[in-house]
Amino acid sequence: MNPLALNEPGRTILAMGNDAIVRGGLEAALGYFSTYPGTPASEIGEGYRSLKHEFPHIHAEFSVNEHVAAHGAQGASWAGIRSMVTMKHVGMNVAAEVLHFAGYTGVGAGFVVVIGSDPGATSSTSEQDDRWYSLHTHLPILEPSSIQEAKDHTSRAFELSEIYNLPVIVNAPSKLCHNIGSLRLGNLPNVFPVKGRFERNPERYINLFAGSVANHRRAMEAVKRLQGETPSLGLNRVLPGSGRTGFISSGINYLYLLEALSLLGIADAPILKIAMSYPLNPDEIASFTRHLDRVYVVEDLEGFIEFQAKRLLYDAGIRIPIIGKDVFPAHGELDVDLIAGRLSEELRTPLPKRMTRAIKLSNELTGDLPPRQGAFCTGCPHRATVYSIVKASDRNTVFAGDIGCYTLSCLPPFRAFDWVTCMNCGVGIAQGMLQKIEGENVIAYVGDSTFFHSGIPGLINAVQQNASLVLIILDNKWVAMTGHQPSPTTDIALDGTRMHPVDIKGLLKSIGVSYVRTIKPFNIKASMAAIKEAIRVGNGVRVIIAEEECALQYGRRVARTPVEYEVYYQIDEGRCQKCNECYVELGCPAIRKEETTGGWRYYIEEATCLRCGACHDLCLNSAILRTEILRTAGMESL
Amino acid sequence: MIAYDILICGIGGQGAISLGTVLKLAAIHEGLDVVGAERRGGAQREGIVTSNVRYRKPESGETPDERRMAASGLIPTGAADMMISMEPLEALRHARYLNERSVVIINNFPLTPVSVRMGEREYPQLETVHSRLREFTPNVHLFPIDELSRGHFNSLRQVNTIALGIASALGGLPVSDESILAVVREQFSDFETNRRAFELGKETARK
Ligand code: SF4
Numbered sequence: 124m125n126p127l128a129l130n131e132p133g134r135t136i137l138a139m140g141n142d143a144i145v146r147g148g149l150e151a152a153l154g155y156f157s158t159y160p161g162t163p164a165s166e167i168g169e170g171y172r173s174l175k176h177e178f179p180h181i182h183a184e185f186s187v188n189e190h191v192a193a194h195g196a197q198g199a200s201w202a203g204i205r206s207m208v209t210m211k212h213v214g215m216n217v218a219a220e221v222l223h224f225a226g227y228t229g230v231g232a233g234f235v236v237v238i239g240s241d242p243g244a245t246s247s248t249s250e251q252d253d254r255w256y257s258l259h260t261h262l263p264i265l266e267p268s269s270i271q272e273a274k275d276h277t278s279r280a281f282e283l284s285e286i287y288n289l290p291v292i293v294n295a296p297s298k299l300c301h302n303i304g305s306l307r308l309g310n311l312p313n314v315f316p317v318k319g320r321f322e323r324n325p326e327r328y329i330n331l332f333a334g335s336v337a338n339h340r341r342a343m344e345a346v347k348r349l350q351g352e353t354p355s356l357g358l359n360r361v362l363p364g365s366g367r368t369g370f371i372s373s374g375i376n377y378l379y380l381l382e383a384l385s386l387l388g389i390a391d392a393p394i395l396k397i398a399m400s401y402p403l404n405p406d407e408i409a410s411f412t413r414h415l416d417r418v419y420v421v422e423d424l425e426g427f428i429e430f431q432a433k434r435l436l437y438d439a440g441i442r443i444p445i446i447g448k449d450v451f452p453a454h455g456e457l458d459v460d461l462i463a464g465r466l467s468e469e470l471r472t473p474l475p476k477r478m479t480r481a482i483k484l485s486n487e488l489t490g491d492l493p494p495r496q497g498a499f500c501t502g503c504p505h506r507a508t509v510y511s512i513v514k515a516s517d518r519n520t521v522f523a524g525d526i527g528c529y530t531l532s533c534l535p536p537f538r539a540f541d542w543v544t545c546m547n548c549g550v551g552i553a554q555g556m557l558q559k560i561e562g563e564n565v566i567a568y569v570g571d572s573t574f575f576h577s578g579i580p581g582l583i584n585a586v587q588q589n590a591s592l593v594l595i596i597l598d599n600k601w602v603a604m605t606g607h608q609p610s611p612t613t614d615i616a617l618d619g620t621r622m623h624p625v626d627i628k629g630l631l632k633s634i635g636v637s638y639v640r641t642i643k644p645f646n647i648k649a650s651m652a653a654i655k656e657a658i659r660v661g662n663g664v665r666v667i668i669a670e671e672e673c674a675l676q677y678g679r680r681v682a683r684t685p686v687e688y689e690v691y692y693q694i695d696e697g698r699c700q701k702c703n704e705c706y707v708e709l710g711c712p713a714i715r716k717e718e719t720t721g722g723w724r725y726y727i728e729e730a731t732c733l734r735c736g737a738c739h740d741l742c743l744n745s746a747i748l749r750t751e752i753l754r755t756a757g758m759e760s761l
Numbered sequence: 762m763i764a765y766d767i768l769i770c771g772i773g774g775q776g777a778i779s780l781g782t783v784l785k786l787a788a789i790h791e792g793l794d795v796v797g798a799e800r801r802g803g804a805q806r807e808g809i810v811t812s813n814v815r816y817r818k819p820e821s822g823e824t825p826d827e828r829r830m831a832a833s834g835l836i837p838t839g840a841a842d843m844m845i846s847m848e849p850l851e852a853l854r855h856a857r858y859l860n861e862r863s864v865v866i867i868n869n870f871p872l873t874p875v876s877v878r879m880g881e882r883e884y885p886q887l888e889t890v891h892s893r894l895r896e897f898t899p900n901v902h903l904f905p906i907d908e909l910s911r912g913h914f915n916s917l918r919q920v921n922t923i924a925l926g927i928a929s930a931l932g933g934l935p936v937s938d939e940s941i942l943a944v945v946r947e948q949f950s951d952f953e954t955n956r957r958a959f960e961l962g963k964e965t966a967r968k
């Protein structure tokens with residue numbers, strides 16, 4: 124049984140931060156869930172999907188983008204059903220339009236927005252601090268510190284949303300989303316609402332002209348009321364201590380701070396732990412600060428709490444130094460080391476020996492280690508597609524990058540991206556640039572899911588403005604990057620169920636793209652020829668669909684059906700000219716190099732090779748041999 | 762108070778995360794508190810993967826003190842009681858978490874990064890890995906875990922259970938063999954093979 128479904132209050136299970144958020148929704152009798160997958164929050168959607176048998180009343184979906192997902196959750200909330208929408212931090216930019224209205228109109232039943240933030244941008248193209256949105260969306264923010272709080276705050280957020288008639292945000296950074304540890308379960312409700320009912324409320328829901336002004340006022344008053352009542356909610360709390368230097372902290376930084384202070388031997392300093400970082404209550408901040416000489420604010424990214432605290436303290440007439448982003452950087456990820464290091468300088472307290480010794484030794488060591496970067500999986504169709512793109516184009520080609528697994532093409536050995544910023548930056552930027560550059564070929568990339576997320580308007584614009592570019596749609600049938608959620612082109616689910624894929628070709632045709640070709644990426648020679656031809660034609664929008672299922676999903680699906688033929692690829696040492704095409708230029712991890720008595724050779728590691736055939740097709744020396752063996756009964760035991 | 766921190770590192774697809782999960786589930790089995798974040802920098806895609814496993818428990822009779830018990834998702838510099846590295850280069854890369862008393866367990870099978878493949882960088886010799894880590898702690902152990910798994914089980918699937926056996930024999934793990942095996946039984950198919958792999962790990966470490 125899925126431990127998240129256990130109805131055993133008080134029992135401790137092992138859970139990821141994202142699981143805890145899932146459970147928080149269950150304990151609050153959630154009825155609607157929507158998301159567009161994005162690391163670090165993707166597993167929340169996975170969680171609800173995996174619980175569909177235990178909680179059949181919950182509608183859980185992977186929506187086409189965050190804007191649609193947020194609207195969906197708003198609709199369910201207006202129907203009186205508790206609803207949750209989740210996204211990664213940059214998804215907030217896409218959902219922002221919806222959420223700027225959601226505060227104005229207020230909610231039906233509790234409406235919770237979970238944002239997975241990514242300080243350090245370990246799986247993102249930006250580390251924006253979404254908390255600042257709340258200064259104009261008026262949406263309250265909870266910042267859980269631990270796995271336990273991730274659950275507790277999520278449940279609580281539904282309640283607050285209903286009491287104050289505002290959607291409530293739960294902000295969880297990647298180091299909480301992907302933290303795995305003990306979680307104490309609470310109560311599951313006895314009854315879950317199956318169907319809701321839409322109650323008309325034109326005053327709030329027709330957000331037009333004077334009605335919108337009235338709603339604006341209503342939202343601000345709701346925030347004011349929440350702000351005033353914050354102390355009675357028991358969310359923020361003070362850890363009393365001695366000394367005249369105090370600390371304010373929120374989210375996971377609170378635990379980093381506790382650990383850093385013990386390392387520095389000042390474990391009894393007064394601390395104000397902020398659980399709700401918007402709005403802040405002026406008295407809570409002032410009464411904590413009043414008897415101190417200075418206060419450090421330790422929080423993620425751009426100093427949202429510091430900014431508000433300074434403003435509130437100014438109004439309260441308190442003029443002590445409030446030190447935040449001058450000491451703890453506003454970019455990158457904080458951790459115990461960084462906080463302890465900065466505080467050690469600030470407070471002139473030495474770091475423990477064990478730490479300084481490790482820092483000294485490792486500084487001498489790590490500088491010259493070979494870096495390791497992401498690479499395409501073994502057998503990945505994108506590797507073959509990108510190889511063909513690189514080989515079919517010249518180096519003057521402008522490569523318009525985009526977001527997905529294929530973003531790895533910006534790394535060696537390919538280096539075949541000239542930019543990557545937000546979703547659909549490829550065609551979008553290229554079609555504008557093309558109005559002002561001449562004589563260059565432009566190849567844009569986009570994945571299936573990214574294309575459907577928000578790529579269609581950009582492509583329509585490119586067609587209407589007659590931009591001359593080759594667009595490669597890398598259609599691998601899944602949102603692979605974030606852990607293989609279904610995409611609009613998924614045609615067969617893992618369990619073999621037929622889906623209803625969108626017909627990309629029909630769509631392209633209706634948009635007005637007349638040049639559409641399909642390639643099979645592992646047929647390298649044919650793919651290269653098709654890309655060369657598309658470049659040669661040189662006019663208007665030309666689309667090539669590189670169609671091949673993600674290798675991992677394909678493997679998972681096909682592992683369930685026995686194969687008739689076994690295929691093997693081997694490198695014939697006699698024929699191999701060591702030209703490096705397969706080992707370096709394609710860079711398949713299954714192709715390896717080894718010392719032999721007579722020097723060295725390339726070989727294919729059978730246990731790793733996924734039999735995609737790309738290397739076999741590209742080797743100009745016919746040195747990679749393909750062997751097919753008919754599987755017969757009895758071979759299994761060999 | 763019991764406080765024991767383990768850092769597990771490796772490359773995507775090597776199972777560093779599931780190794781961490783077994784060690785964490787063993788804690789739940791035993792009533793210890795456990796926590797620890799993962800870095801999954803492109804699991805399955807040659808990226809660096811780490812899993813932090815941090816055990817905490819007040820001694821019986823001790824009142825839990827929030828400040829002293831605090832454990833964030835990440836092990837601070839110099840604070841790992843044990844490191845299990847599924848790959849030699851990654852052991853070096855994460856050396857900053859070691860102190861004089863740390864126990865280090867390394868699978869000696871190198872996985873070549875793209876930078877080495879392209880001839881831009883060189884992969885360090887195994888002797889260098891050993892000697893540089895010995896500057897941090899005398900307790901550095903390299904084992905041919907991949908080879909053991911291939912040799913005994915004709916597959917790489919037992920690598921993690923062998924590593925668990927080694928860890929249990931070498932370190933002062935606060936979780937018992939019984940708890941680890943109970944979790945292995947729940948989580949993996951073919952318990953018998955995995956139990957043998959665990960024993961193989963223990964014997965290997967004792968040699
Ligand atoms: S592409 Fe062919 S000839 Fe070149 S290194 Fe690979 S196997 Fe050898």
Ligand code: SF4
Binds near residue numbers: 714
């Ligand atoms: S070795 Fe060749 S056939 Fe095997 S996965 Fe790599 S590219 Fe494909």
